[in-house]
Amino acid sequence: MAIKKNTARAVVQAKPCQKQAGPIALPTWRQTMQTALVFAQDSLERLDGAIFSDPDWGQSDVDVDVSFAMELTLERIKRMRANLPAERGAFEIEWYAAASVVNLSVRVFSRPDSYYFRCLESVQKLFEVLAPAVEFVDLQERRHGQ
Numbered sequence: 001m002a003i004k005k006n007t008a009r010a011v012v013q014a015k016p017c018q019k020q021a022g023p024i025a026l027p028t029w030r031q032t033m034q035t036a037l038v039f040a041q042d043s044l045e046r047l048d049g050a051i052f053s054d055p056d057w058g059q060s061d062v063d064v065d066v067s068f069a070m071e072l073t074l075e076r077i078k079r080m081r082a083n084l085p086a087e088r089g090a091f092e093i094e095w096y097a098a099a100s101v102v103n104l105s106v107r108v109f110s111r112p113d114s115y116y117f118r119c120l121e122s123v124q125k126l127f128e129v130l131a132p133a134v135e136f137v138d139l140q141e142r143r144h145g146q
Contacts (some may be wrong), residue, residue, distance in 0.1 A: 029138035033091050036130035037081045042072040043123050050119040066105040073101045088138050092131055099127035
């Protein structure tokens with residue numbers, strides 16, 4: 001019984017090891033841009049596969065047009081990855097051009113209750129979030145002189 005009390009006393013007396021976390025280094029804006037492009041490419045490729053998981057996929061003109069528009073958007077993202085923009089402004093022009101196609105596709109897709117539409121909306125949200133992330137990192141780099 002004395003062993004249990006001593007062990008308990010040792011545990012109570014032990015001080016937790018507290019490490020002071022230093023500032024977390026952000027990636028560069030170029031690394032953030034590359035991550036955004038990789039993420040967009042992967043999401044668009046998975047969107048293309050969502051057609052096969054959608055039991056109600058039809059061949060209506062609008063749905064097929066949206067599918068082709070997403071393929072063109074994917075090709076644009078692949079070209080951006082192959083020839084990375086040298087400046088954030090050039091990235092944003094290309095990015096928002098691709099995002100506009102996604103936005104229009106969300107507006108015209110005929111079945112808002114379908115699996116494909118939910119996937120399409122998630123791609124739209126990705127495009128909304130990632131460009132501001134690249135901008136944020138770039139501004140942080142400029143502000144802190146990294």
